[in-house]
Amino acid sequence: MHRNSIYIIVVCMLIISCKHEPPIITDTRGSNYPENVGRIILSKCATAGCHNNASYKGAGGLNLTTWNKLFEGGNIGATVIPYRPDFSTMCYYTNTDTNLGVTLLPTMPVNQPPISKEEYLLLKQWISSGAPSADGKIMFADNPQRKKIYVTNKLCDEVTVFDSETLLQMRYIKVGNRSVEEFPHKVLVSPDKKHWYVSFFVTTNIIQKFSAVDDKLVGEINIGDGAWTSFTITKDGRYGFFVDNSNPGKVAYVDLENEQLLSTYTFSGKFRYPTGIAINEVLKKVYVGNVNGNYIYSIDISNPLSPTIKELIIDGSKTRLTNSVTDPTELIADPANNYCYIGCTRSSEVRVVDMNTDSILNVIPLGSNPAHMSFSPVTNQLFITCPDDVNSFPGNRGSVVVVDIISGKVIKRLDSGYQPYGIAADDDRQIVTVVNANLSPDGDEPHHSSNCIGRNGNVTFIDMLTLELVPGIRSEVAVYPYSVSAR
Numbered sequence: 085m086h087r088n089s090i091y092i093i094v095v096c097m098l099i100i101s102c103k104h105e106p107p108i109i110t111d112t113r114g115s116n117y118p119e120n121v122g123r124i125i126l127s128k129c130a131t132a133g134c135h136n137n138a139s140y141k142g143a144g145g146l147n148l149t150t151w152n153k154l155f156e157g158g159n160i161g162a163t164v165i166p167y168r169p170d171f172s173t174m175c176y177y178t179n180t181d182t183n184l185g186v187t188l189l190p191t192m193p194v195n196q197p198p199i200s201k202e203e204y205l206l207l208k209q210w211i212s213s214g215a216p217s218a219d220g221k222i223m224f225a226d227n228p229q230r231k232k233i234y235v236t237n238k239l240c241d242e243v244t245v246f247d248s249e250t251l252l253q254m255r256y257i258k259v260g261n262r263s264v265e266e267f268p269h270k271v272l273v274s275p276d277k278k279h280w281y282v283s284f285f286v287t288t289n290i291i292q293k294f295s296a297v298d299d300k301l302v303g304e305i306n307i308g309d310g311a312w313t314s315f316t317i318t319k320d321g322r323y324g325f326f327v328d329n330s331n332p333g334k335v336a337y338v339d340l341e342n343e344q345l346l347s348t349y350t351f352s353g354k355f356r357y358p359t360g361i362a363i364n365e366v367l368k369k370v371y372v373g374n375v376n377g378n379y380i381y382s383i384d385i386s387n388p389l390s391p392t393i394k395e396l397i398i399d400g401s402k403t404r405l406t407n408s409v410t411d412p413t414e415l416i417a418d419p420a421n422n423y424c425y426i427g428c429t430r431s432s433e434v435r436v437v438d439m440n441t442d443s444i445l446n447v448i449p450l451g452s453n454p455a456h457m458s459f460s461p462v463t464n465q466l467f468i469t470c471p472d473d474v475n476s477f478p479g480n481r482g483s484v485v486v487v488d489i490i491s492g493k494v495i496k497r498l499d500s501g502y503q504p505y506g507i508a509a510d511d512d513r514q515i516v517t518v519v520n521a522n523l524s525p526d527g528d529e530p531h532h533s534s535n536c537i538g539r540n541g542n543v544t545f546i547d548m549l550t551l552e553l554v555p556g557i558r559s560e561v562a563v564y565p566y567s568v569s570a571r
Contacts, residue, residue, distance in 0.1 A: 116151035116217045121210045124203050128193050151217045161559030162253040166222055169211040170535040171256045171562060178204055186535060224254040228297045232571045233517050234280055235543060236268040237562035240536035243271055243282060244561045245299060248513050248570065251545055251557055257299050259292055260284060269313050273569045276321035280569065283312040283326065291326060293343065296571050305343045307336040316361045325361055325370055333358040335372060337388050349383065351393045356406060362417035362424050364439050371424050373412040378405045380412050380426065382442060396442050398426065398435055416459045425466055427454035434466065434487065446492045450485050458509040458516065463548060464489045467516050469504040484518055486551055496551045500544045501558065502527035506568035515554065516546035519565035538563035
């Protein structure tokens with residue numbers, strides 16, 4: 085009886101074991117993922133025909149076999165943004181419950197059962213904690229002097245931060261201080277590279293100041309109510325001039341170091357929708373453009389607390405006009421030559437002004453209305469976005485125009501993407517960053533949604549040596565990218 089009992093027990097155990105597959109044990113050693121995260125990614129994502137070493141090129145260019153490979157990104161850039169699962173596409177494609185966040189198709193893993201709710205929440209929590217490696221390392225957190233690129237996302241109240249070396253999205257930084265949208269308009273890194281500042285499209289009384297080391301909010305500078313859409317910063321990073329795009333508008337002179345408003349220029353109410361600003365510190369002169377007209381404002385800041393202001397006609401006529409004529413809306417100073425380059429949206433040209441004499445030196449036709457400009461003093465080239473250009477590249481809306489300042493001629497037109505706006509030349513890295521708003525339904529693919537309502541834009545890069553797009557990089561960012569600045 086004892087032998088028969090043992091026999092029956094053994095047979096039953098064999099029958100039971102045949103009904104259930106043994107659990108898959110994934111070895112996470114060598115992947116540098118935390119063990120619980122690695123088990124999910126390696127068994128569900130970095131598999132044959134998908135995101136492994138052999139197949140990743142056909143799977144969006146994303147290799148998930150190791151933590152380090154994950155942070156090399158894929159065809160649309162980074163898939164995981166440390167601390168921000170709400171902007172990490174890994175979460176979008178693995179989530180099946182809209183109550184838990186954004187969901188995108190196809191659900192990953194493709195043609196396999198989706199990961200469980202518990203697995204998704206584990207991945208989400210891991211990213212919220214910075215997506216650390218097995219040894220606790222947070223990507224892009226190791227170098228306080230890191231060169232970065234900052235992009236405003238106008239419909240998200242966010243700034244996307246790119247790593248300049250890898251050209252990958254590395255952080256999303258929440259900006260603004262209201263519960264309603266404030267539409268971050270312009271971002272600018274101070275010339276000393278210590279801080280970056282952001283202004284807003286809505287009427288507000290603040291400019292926000294962030295540390296360029298850790299991208300944390302340092303302070304909010306109260307400069308009075310206004311639509312502070314344009315600003316410039318002195319070479320030492322201490323002072324700023326901010327333009328209120330109202331009618332009547334004003335210019336605020338601000339001590340950025342002590343976060344204090346020093347003076348407000350009202351020009352006796354004569355500022356009409358001022359926009360765009362350029363400074364020449366040697367000549368102690370500031371130029372400000374305007375939305376409608378044939379003139380700019382020339383401000384003598386020999387005594388910045390008591391400036392003198394005049395209107396400077398820039399179209400060669402003798403009559404100041406306030407209707408749409410040239411419409412000088414974007415300005416860049418070239419202090420080495422004492423020039424100012426003025427982008428005129430109505431006349432679709434760049435006018436070059438000698439800041440010594442306030443005289444017109446040259447008029448450069450562009451063929452389409454300019455939006456934003458960036459100047460490289462190393463290559464003597466002006467990079468200009470024309471978001472409404474429908475002629476240069478049939479089927480696409482927008483172009484980037486490259487002007488050689490020495491010859492005063494257009495030397496190149498590039499198709500950077502759909503509706504380019506912000507642009508920033510970085511002479512240190514020899515790249516030009518272009519943000520493409522991609523607002524139309526027939527804009528560039530991909531056209532995913534994100535944590536904000538609307539269509540994602542993208543960022544592309546121009547090699548300054550070849551004047552060609554850096555191949556294989558069209559990185560998605562949140563909705564309506566608009567302004568860009570490089571550290």
